[in-house]
Amino acid sequence: MEHPTHPEVLVDGLWLSGHLDDPNVRVIDIHLDPTSYEGGRIPGAVYWPALTSLLGPDFRTNSDTDAIDRLLGQSGIAEETMVVVCSDHRALGAWGFWFLKMIGHDRVRVLDGGMEKWRREARPLTTDVPDVDAVESHSTVHEHRRRILLEQVLQAVDNSESVLLDVRTPEEWRGEIFVVAPPQPGERGGHIPGAVHLYYESALNDDGTFKTDDELSEMYQAHGLHPGKQIITYCAVGMRSAHAWFVLSQLLGWPNVSSFDGSWNQWGRLADTPIEAA
Numbered sequence: 001m002e003h004p005t006h007p008e009v010l011v012d013g014l015w016l017s018g019h020l021d022d023p024n025v026r027v028i029d030i031h032l033d034p035t036s037y038e039g040g041r042i043p044g045a046v047y048w049p050a051l052t053s054l055l056g057p058d059f060r061t062n063s064d065t066d067a068i069d070r071l072l073g074q075s076g077i078a079e080e081t082m083v084v085v086c087s088d089h090r091a092l093g094a095w096g097f098w099f100l101k102m103i104g105h106d107r108v109r110v111l112d113g114g115m116e117k118w119r120r121e122a123r124p125l126t127t128d129v130p131d132v133d134a135v136e137s138h139s140t141v142h143e144h145r146r147r148i149l150l151e152q153v154l155q156a157v158d159n160s161e162s163v164l165l166d167v168r169t170p171e172e173w174r175g176e177i178f179v180v181a182p183p184q185p186g187e188r189g190g191h192i193p194g195a196v197h198l199y200y201e202s203a204l205n206d207d208g209t210f211k212t213d214d215e216l217s218e219m220y221q222a223h224g225l226h227p228g229k230q231i232i233t234y235c236a237v238g239m240r241s242a243h244a245w246f247v248l249s250q251l252l253g254w255p256n257v258s259s260f261d262g263s264w265n266q267w268g269r270l271a272d273t274p275i276e277a278a
Helices: 013-017 034-038 050-054 065-074 092-102 114-120 150-156 213-222 239-251 263-267
Strands: 025-031 046-049 082-086 108-111 162-166 230-234 257-259
Touching: 013 114, 025 034, 025 050, 025 092, 034 046, 046 050, 050 092, 082 092, 082 114, 092 108, 092 239, 108 114, 150 162, 150 230, 150 263, 213 239, 230 239, 230 263, 239 257
Parallel strands: 025 046, 025 082, 082 108, 162 230, 230 257
Antiparallel strands: none
16 A cells, blocks of 8 residues: 555555455445435445434434444445545545544545545546445444543643644634534534634645645644644534544644544533633
């Protein structure tokens, strides 16, 4: 497996094109809208609907091990399977990586540049439904350093050893919208007090690929983030948060990075969590 940098977590289109017939490689295509997948996908790619496979009805991370086992099994993902995650959404490949790592599947890579770059390079596409042999799968949802829970985030507020990184849009940061709409009754807009704001796509080049390590390190440190700090990323429902976690922990190798996957969907619905708004 070759890539200019980080072959342990990234593959490019050239590598994947040469492994489409490899029975030990499974491509997972994660989408918010199925029409994108239906319009053309990587040959053999299995579709995961983001809002119903990786999230539950409350838009919280799916932690139902029976449902996760069915998802993995029906997707043909055995323990030894190398999973390559892609999407037409710039955050979802890294989110799929985070999710698979969280449930105990370590053989996973992200397609650098996603479907955006794959199409631009005129690589193979199909509308054929993949024929996948189901397997048995046994997942374990881990409560460890890849994710962080509400109580720990509350402890990190005003802690000089921790940095909260908000990777949402400026409109979400200012409290003008809540996830995708103006705040409704029971929802509060804004950001966690003291959080640093840096939109998640700042880590990407124009073509959707990841910037170099030097560029990324300089950018984050200019915003007050350092590898010696506890870094907590958050967004709306954990998708973009996982992307920032991937960049900081997997590409830069910073040791103490966690994604608050409850994110604003959890924080902004509580009556007593501290909030700032621009």
